[in-house]
Amino acid sequence: MNNFLTIPFVIIFTFLIACTNNDESVPVFPEGSTGSVNVWVQDSMKRYYYWADQMPAKPDYRLPVKDFFKSLLSPQDRFSFIVNTADASSYPRSIRNMYGFDYTVIQQSNGNVITVVKLVLKNSPAFNAGLERGMIITKINGTSVTAANAEAMASSMKELTILDLTVGSWKNGSVADEKEIKIYYGFSMEQPLLSKIFDKNGKKTGYLYIYDFPDGMTSTLYQKFAEFKGAGVQELILDLRYNYGGSVSSAAALCSLIPSGITSASPFIIFRGNKNGGEVKRTFAQQIAYDPKALDFTTLRANALELGKVYILTSNSTASAAEIIINNLKPYIQVIQIGDVTLGKDMAGFTVEDKRKPRKISWQIHPVIYKVFNAGGAGEYHDGISPQIAVSEYSDLPLLPLGDPGETLISTALDNVYLRSANKAASPQKVKILYQSDILQ
Known part of the structure; x- marks a missing residue:
């Protein structure tokens, strides 16, 4: 998954570029050479990388930059990557981002x-x-x-x-x-939110499909929840089954709109990094505010549903900020997860690049920098978050459109809503998944 989480950081990026390596064991290379870029990569990773203490002491500076970067990574790391902004072929490719x-x-x-x-x-x-x-x-x-x-x-x-x-x-x-x-091959437009309201026996259930969490989405969330609140929605189904993640600030904004009893001072997330990064704690209000385009916590709470539980639909493609939604709501609300185990991206990062003008290094690093935890200190879900109700969306074909009340995961959630049982056993899975085009293999 290529989306990294947007998180706060207090050190100015240009400081990273200006710093010099005083380690006498590191050779000096001519500016602009592959070796000099590799030294910059190593310096950057030493400063920010979560597993910096596991990096090799004497890497091979003669390697091509991408191979050199890979040689620094921990065996536990599935997600860090590097790209050359001057070379489009260096960017990760996927069926989804190429063809949609x-x-x-x-x-x-x-x-x-x-x-x-x-x-x-x-x-x-x-x-x-x-x-x-x-x-x-x-x-x-x-x-x-x-x-x-x-x-x-x-x-x-x-x-x-x-x-x-x-x-x-x-x-x-x-x-x-x-x-x-x-x-x-071509470009895919920004994806809209999909919302529905299901009404049965006078009880209204809101449904919200969210494709990703870009910065700047709080106004859209605010409007959707205004519609839910105005309609008298009493239950909520969040569909995050294909959500790779994105901005932690947008995830915090969504979380602020759901439970009862939280305030601007309620703790939302803990970031834990290496010896340089330390531990960073953020409240709901603080995390939301890191998005300069965001509505503030108090404004968002005006449309909060004040619920005691939420249903979240997941798959192996649910990752990153989408997993934060699941984990970080748990201290405040009953989370009923339906579907499959999530991907297990319990970490956050930001882009490290040369901010000098003119820029001298075109490479851009996307490293794992923090592990993330909820207000209660719970995290470490690198193997994914398991649902309470395991059900395969492929158990009944054809797949119905997202938002259709008869679709397998949605109907399972609605059954639990209207039968007043959060523990209804799902039918056994009838299929075996052999390959998924959007899952790291």
């Missing part, structure tokens, strides 16, 4: 292997080509998708700029109405 969709290869109980489109971003190349959630992909560039070739095929797709998909609909246990779709 994601898919999962599943195996049903009868042995059938099926490739299911699970996410299509609005106004993306895939969306504009007619791809829809729930469609079945039978061929990619003329090749059938199998359990054996799924990963290799996904890798090859990232090297292309045009995809030819053969897709169909799932009807009565098989694929029907096959057709060809051509998707061109």
